[in-house]
Amino acid sequence: MLAEPGILGQTDSSHAQEDADSLEDFTSYLSEEIWPTLPQSLRSATHETRDQVPDVDDLPLESTVPPSFIDTLASCGLVSADSDGDHAAVSFLKKALRDYVAEACAPPPMWSKTRTTECEICEREVPLTYHHLIPREVHDKALKKKWHPQAMLNSVAWLCRPCHTAVHHAASNEVLAREFYTVELLLAREDIQKWRKYAAKQRWGVRRG
Ligand SMILES: [Zn+2]
Ligand SMILES: [Zn+2]
Structure with a gap:
């Protein structure tokens, strides 16, 4: 438009x-x-x-x-x-x-520029990791099957460690790549919503390790 x-x-x-x-x-x-x-x-x-x-x-x-x-x-x-x-x-x-x-x-925003200070799932201000929304393991397949254009492959979400782990528990890398390749799509999942409510109440450090 x-x-x-x-x-x-x-x-x-x-x-x-x-x-x-x-x-x-x-x-x-x-x-x-x-x-x-x-x-x-x-x-x-x-x-x-x-x-x-x-x-x-x-x-x-x-x-x-x-x-x-x-x-x-x-x-x-x-x-x-x-x-x-x-x-x-x-x-x-x-x-x-x-x-x-x-x-x-324009190229999609570089992950370094999209960096947030809060976890994009639980919204806590805690140390963050980056999650490849299209996991790297399936990049070749994603390109071959045309699930996503090349430029989208490096989009990331900034997540705290517990939320990052929860995302990988929720679905396999292939399913993440095909169906849950944005934070919005992840947050639409009922299990992630439940997790989010729980995680948001946890104080950082309690679950570290
Ligand atoms: Zn989090
Ligand atoms: Zn990840």
Whole structure:
């Protein structure tokens, strides 16, 4: 999807929430209008396909942008209703698309940057270990069977030792890789929820060893 602030630039921070909502409606309307006219390779851009994503400046946007898009911008006073306006509308769009491509093709966050201070399961501030959400033992298989793109293989969760152990008790590495490869998916499990409630009440050190 088009990055919502991209088309219209920064919004004034003093705008009321109402304005923000209507701006969001407006930009999503514009995005919907433009989205189907874009090449598939651009719409499905990811870090893995970044080499196949066309350069935004090479797209013939001047001829593919629906006139209604330009009209809408013009009727809101964002561009003038003449050929300068057409040009400005395409510039708006190019900027939004460049932002979108940069975001879509960015590598996933490095584990070192996702480091939290609290365990991502029990939320205690205790020493943490990192858990490969797609365990390394099954990386080859995960790639071969296309369970996950390469760039996802190194995503990690920061867990305290007891929670880390609980996760590995909950399922085999293969099942973790296929079905429980995010913290959200892990937390959706009933056994992990039960564990979490229990662990959250434990003082660090009690179960060490
Ligand atoms: Zn924990
Ligand atoms: Zn682990």
